[in-house]
Structure formats: C-alpha cells, structure tokens
Amino acid sequence: MRRVVSLYLPTWPTDRIRRRLGDPPRDKPLVTVGMNGARRIVVSACRAAQDLGLQAGMPLAQAQALIPNLHVVEATPDDDAAALRELARWAIRYSPVVSPDDPSGIWIDIAGVAHLFGSEEALLADLIGRLKKTGIAARAAVADAPGAAWAVVRYGKAGVVPPGRMVDAVATLTVEALRLPPETLSAMHRLGIDRVGQLAAMPLAPMVRRFGKEAALRLDQALGHAFEPLNPLIPEEAAVSSVAFADPIGRLEDLKQVVRHLAERLCADLTKRGEGVRRLDLIFRRVDSKGASLRVGTAKASRDHGHLAKLFDERLETIDPGFGIEEVVLIASRTEPLYEYQTEARGIDEEPAAPDMSQLVDRLTARVGSGRVYRLAPVQSIVPERMTAKVPPLSPATGVAWPKSLLRPSRLIDPPEPVTVTALLPDHPPAAFIWRHVRHRVAKADGPERITSEWWLGDQPKAIRDYYRVETDKGARFWMFRDAPAADGGHWWLHGLFA
Known part of the structure; x- marks a missing residue:
C-alpha cells in the first residue's frame, strides 16, 4: 500500500535566510520582498512577522508602516528552490522516493520503510525533530495519496491519516486544500461551495462545466481516486x-x-x-x-x-x-x-581472524528490522535494569565488564512484576510467594543483597532494594527484592529468573 508524507515548510525562505546569515533573531520580524509590476510586495514572512499581521502579497510600504523596524531581504526564489532540492536530498535518509514540492514542501513515499523507524508516527517525529533542531519550522502528514497528505498538513491536523480514511480526513477541509487556481476558488465561494465534501457531492458533469477538468482531477487526487506520480530525486554522485x-x-x-x-x-x-x-x-x-x-x-x-x-x-x-x-x-x-586488502599470505603464520558476522547481521536486519538487531553491552551501574545498553551488533568492545563474582539471573524481568510474599518474620526472606496467580513454596533463600541507586544522581531520592535469591521446593530459582525495609511498608517484586 502506498503511504506518502507531505512535508510542509511554512516559513522556508526566511528560515533559510536565518540559517545562512545567522540574523536577525527569531523574535524579530523578517520578510522577503519582490516586485509585482511597479510595486514592491511581501513575498514571504517569518512567524514573528505573521503574528504582527504581515502576510504574503501585502505592499512593502504598508508592512513598514505597521512595523518600522522590519527586517527586509530581497526574495531569491531560485536560491530557495535550490536549497529545497538540497533538503530533499537530505530527506533520502527516510526513503528512496523523495521529490521536492516547490515552493515550500517535499514529498516522501515511505511505503515499505516506515518499519525501519518503528512506526509512521516515529518517522514523522524524527523528521520534524531534526528540522526543528536546525531552525526550520516544519509540519508533516502521511496518507495513502500525495494530494490527501498535502491537504491535511496545510489545512487540517497534521499527523497520520489511517489507511483507507482519506475521504474522512479531507471532506471537511476548505476547498483551498485542493491546489486550485485562485480564480477557480473564487468561483466556488461565489456558489457557496466552501468544503471539499460539498464539491465531492456535485455530479461530475456539472462540476467540470463550472470549474473545469482540473478541479475534478485535483479532487480525485485528494480523495485517492486518481494516481499522482512522484519523480524520485536521485543524487548525482550516487x-x-x-x-x-x-x-x-x-x-x-x-x-x-x-x-x-x-x-x-x-x-x-x-x-x-x-x-x-x-x-x-x-x-x-x-x-x-x-x-x-x-x-x-x-x-x-x-x-x-x-x-x-x-x-x-x-x-x-x-x-x-x-x-x-x-x-x-x-x-x-x-x-x-572500501579498499582491497590481503587476507592471507602463503608461508606466513598469523593468528586466525575473527569471524565476519556482518552478513548474518545484514540478513537478520533485512528480515526483522534494524531496531530489533543489537547486542547488549555492559554499563557501569549497580542498578540491575541499567547495567546493560543496546548497541549496534558489530560495535567494538568498550572494555567495560561485570565483576565475575556478581551473581545475576540469566533472564531479567523488566519492569519487575509484583508478588505477594509470606515471611516468617518481617525482615526475613520469603517463606512462600504468589506470582502470576501461582503459589510457590521457598525451600532455600540467600540474602539480602542491598542495592541503592547511583550516588552521582545528586539530590534525587535514592531507592533502596534488598535482593534475595530463592529456590522453590520444585527446583525453580528466582531473584526477588523488597523496595524498602519491612518497617517502612516495602513491597515485594520479582526481577529475574535463574537458569
């Protein structure tokens, strides 16, 4: 199924200028201007300028009368388009099918690649977050068709349109969401057609006679009834x-x-x-x-x-x-x-090279996704759930290791699960416990091993845990802890299973 992201950059020209010049500050109004006949007009305005009432198409004299200290820069549409193309090249990190949508957007077809980021929501969050860090204001929406995503991100609520729900997402939007010429939109408003759903309810023949074939095409593209191709951008150096x-x-x-x-x-x-x-x-x-x-x-x-x-x-x-x-x-x-290198030489004894696991990692990654292929590396922490970290499967060893005398279960339950414990005395090891509705009688117990949170956390409250290794009358071994002394009303938790 096709899934297309429409990335909208509402203040792209001014954001680009600020990134290039580093000035003015973002709280100062900035506009780009150009010629419209004999008049100089505002071509684009930053968010601060828009909040003060400036908008594209306004005469520059009027804008400067409203804001005397207005920062003005000549508009350069060609430079904006070239920079947008470079941004589209950067967006290839998300999908191989990326196309600029002049003058202020980018198309990204994410069908078949969203799982690499966890989900479509996670992909959009990563995309918007990266742009925000570089000073680029952006919104994004994903839908089954480019026209629907374009309409939703600009005139609706940006985000993920569920598959097959384009009609519901687009029908309530204004007709401006259909990418139609101003004269066509004016004709629709004169006839009282303000919403996409109203236009969709009209018979096809009268619609085409009144508004032209383009209106019918744009409507079908927004509703997913007509296919809209994207021309992928292929880097020249690739x-x-x-x-x-x-x-x-x-x-x-x-x-x-x-x-x-x-x-x-x-x-x-x-x-x-x-x-x-x-x-x-x-x-x-x-x-x-x-x-x-x-x-x-x-x-x-x-x-x-x-x-x-x-x-x-x-x-x-x-x-x-x-x-x-x-x-x-x-x-x-x-x-x-990647250069050629000599792997072996006759007559020279060398230590055997470590086995190359890269092809196995590649096959597993292609099958289950990159986020599910990793290895666990030791971390210098005494809190059990923070003693490991996920790292790339082929990342080099850091030299950090756990003490050999540290007895830890082969399987850690994260997060720990609550258990109901019966003890002979309040501060004694468990005599029996109930876990997942099953009662276990303890035959042997060893502990407690007190573990507290790291001292370098500063003034944060330090957690205290008393851990016990217990063995049941059936031979199963568990790792349990009480999160506070019995006098303080501590509760019991199961945190691991020994092999």
Missing part, C-alpha cells in the same frame, strides 16, 4: 544501476534475477570508485506510472553482490507488479570507502 524492459515483467523469479544482475553491475562500479555499500535503495516503476521501493542497509561497507541481492529476496514478495514492471533502479544511496 552509484546507480538500472534496466528498462521492452516487455514488462512481474514474476518473482524474474525480479530476483534482475536484482542480482543490477547488484553485480553496481558492485563493479563501486570497485572502480573504491567504495562499499552501506545503504541500498531498489525502485520499481510500473507501466501504470505507479511505483514501489525497498531499502536495506549493511552493518559495514560491502561489495559482495550476491550477498546484497539476497537482502532483497524475502521482501520482493511484497512488491505488487500490477500490470507489469517496466524499469528497475538500484541505488547505492550511502557508501563508505
């Missing part, structure tokens, strides 16, 4: 391998063979450049102008074309060929230097 077919293909076996052929050609090109792949994008173009894309990454730079092609094998089944695929493009969207 290594690209592509093939077009006189007769469209669609069989899974044919797609796998094409990907292997493209990977072999791409790796040959990368060998000449002394580079290896870290991220690969595969783009399919169908005969009906619809497209699809897949993205995979590698744990370290690679030019093994057989391995790279296999990373796509399982996910090729998700591609809908429709009436046939007429072009396939393989892009090395992220590369790193």
